[in-house]
Amino acid sequence: MDAINITAYDEVGYPSYVYPQTHPDRLATIATLLGMNPAPVEACRVLEMGCGAGGNIIPMAFDLSESSFVGIDLAASPIDQGRELIAALGLKNISLQQLDVMAFPSELGQFDYIIAHGLFSWVPEVVRDRILAICRAHLAPQGVAYISYNTYPGCRLREIARDIMRFHSKDKQQAAEKVGQSLAVIKWIAEAQTEKNSYANFLGEMSARLLKRDEGSIYHDELSDVNVPLYFHEFAKQAHEHGLQFLSEADYFERSADSSFTEEAARQLDQIGDEDTLAREQYLDFLKGRSFRQTLLCHREAEVVRRINPDQVKDPTRFCYTGRQIGISRDVSRKERSCCHHQSAINQSSLPPSGPDLSKGNQVSRVSHASSLVSGDE
Numbered sequence: 001m002d003a004i005n006i007t008a009y010d011e012v013g014y015p016s017y018v019y020p021q022t023h024p025d026r027l028a029t030i031a032t033l034l035g036m037n038p039a040p041v042e043a044c045r046v047l048e049m050g051c052g053a054g055g056n057i058i059p060m061a062f063d064l065s066e067s068s069f070v071g072i073d074l075a076a077s078p079i080d081q082g083r084e085l086i087a088a089l090g091l092k093n094i095s096l097q098q099l100d101v102m103a104f105p106s107e108l109g110q111f112d113y114i115i116a117h118g119l120f121s122w123v124p125e126v127v128r129d130r131i132l133a134i135c136r137a138h139l140a141p142q143g144v145a146y147i148s149y150n151t152y153p154g155c156r157l158r159e160i161a162r163d164i165m166r167f168h169s170k171d172k173q174q175a176a177e178k179v180g181q182s183l184a185v186i187k188w189i190a191e192a193q194t195e196k197n198s199y200a201n202f203l204g205e206m207s208a209r210l211l212k213r214d215e216g217s218i219y220h221d222e223l224s225d226v227n228v229p230l231y232f233h234e235f236a237k238q239a240h241e242h243g244l245q246f247l248s249e250a251d252y253f254e255r256s257a258d259s260s261f262t263e264e265a266a267r268q269l270d271q272i273g274d275e276d277t278l279a280r281e282q283y284l285d286f287l288k289g290r291s292f293r294q295t296l297l298c299h300r301e302a303e304v305v306r307r308i309n310p311d312q313v314k315d316p317t318r319f320c321y322t323g324r325q326i327g328i329s330r331d332v333s334r335k336e337r338s339c340c341h342h343q344s345a346i347n348q349s350s351l352p353p354s355g356p357d358l359s360k361g362n363q364v365s366r367v368s369h370a371s372s373l374v375s376g377d378e
């Protein structure tokens with residue numbers, strides 16, 4: 001590998017998981033409920049930017065054999081690992097390419113679904129701009145883009161811990177030492193507190209949460225040079241400037257006021273929403289103290305119906321994807337098992353104990369997705 005191309009993600013791996021909330025089935029379900037007419041997931045084109053080793057996109061390609069998938073990532077090592085897995089599975093409907101989003105070639109064409117998970121907040125402004133520009137230029141007219149990002153106000157708290165961790169580990173050279181020292185300093189400060197106040201509570205919770213996290217994710221998420229949270233209204237404005245509009249959150253239930261608020265606040269929130277969907281989303285973040293968003297975007301020209309009509313869920317012609325049924329008596333189960341084993345190996349113990357769950361998000365039918373979205377019990 002050319003030395004000039006080695007990135008931090010080549011040197012220290014990032015856990016490559018499945019994210020069901022990015023699956024085309026989820027995106028199509030929400031878009032359909034909101035009045036759009038997205039491409040059928042059984043025959044669609046999907047792009048994932050910053051796909052890492054393909055832990056998310058490869059299972060999708062495995063499941064949706066008639067759809068085609070392209071994953072790109074700046075780092076060569078994870079792309080090589082993903083390609084090995086694709087070869088082992090014999091998949092022909094997916095390609096992974098080592099590619100900077102800044103050099104995205106227009107020949108890659110149009111996609112029905114575009115995914116960028118864990119990328120937007122971790123790249124400089126010029127790259128963030130390019131990600132939105134790619135969504136505008138390469139998303140089909142009824143397509144859906146998924147972009148996750150860190151957000152305020154919740155990230156103000158996380159920044160306290162990040163600043164402490166970065167200060168304490170700044171002179172350490174090795175990733176493992178940096179992570180070890182940054183965890184140690186948070187634990188030390190948390191345990192030093194003798195008074196029960198909000199700072200002590202926060203540090204205690206943060207320390208417990210960090211100790212459960214994977215080393216690679218702490219190194220890249222908490223200690224990275226670039227980690228830019230945005231307020232939702234800032235993200236929505238940037239999307240608008242790129243000809244895109246807010247469609248929904250990928251976890252639809254995130255859009256409701258939950259039982260931790262008074263009924264009065266929930267009613268007022270809905271009143272705000274009747275006038276201005278974007279303002280409602282922003283106030284919801286203030287109410288929840290949200291620190292992470294998984295926002296779905298579509299073209300500004302797409303017509304979006306903001307109030308879901310429950311009758312739509314009953315229309316079988318609109319929600320028909322039932323997913324691939326994986327049974328132990330079928331050849332596919334053997335394939336799937338080898339896929340899990342291979343994943344465990346490439347991720348160097350970064351996977352959850354059970355390995356990636358290939359069925360999660362893939363076997364769920366759009367009917368059940370839609371029902372749970374409407375009833376709010378997903």
Ligand SMILES: C[S@@+](CC[C@H](N)C(=O)[O-])C[C@H]1O[C@@H](n2cnc3c(N)ncnc32)[C@H](O)[C@@H]1O
Nearest residue numbers: 009016050051052073074075099100101117118
């Ligand atoms: C935090 S990781 C997230 C990986 C994966 N999407 C996930 O959530 O597990 C960010 C990924 O974005 C990739 N990346 C960063 N800058 C990029 C760029 N300019 N073009 C393409 N990929 C990039 C990194 O190499 C890394 O694999």
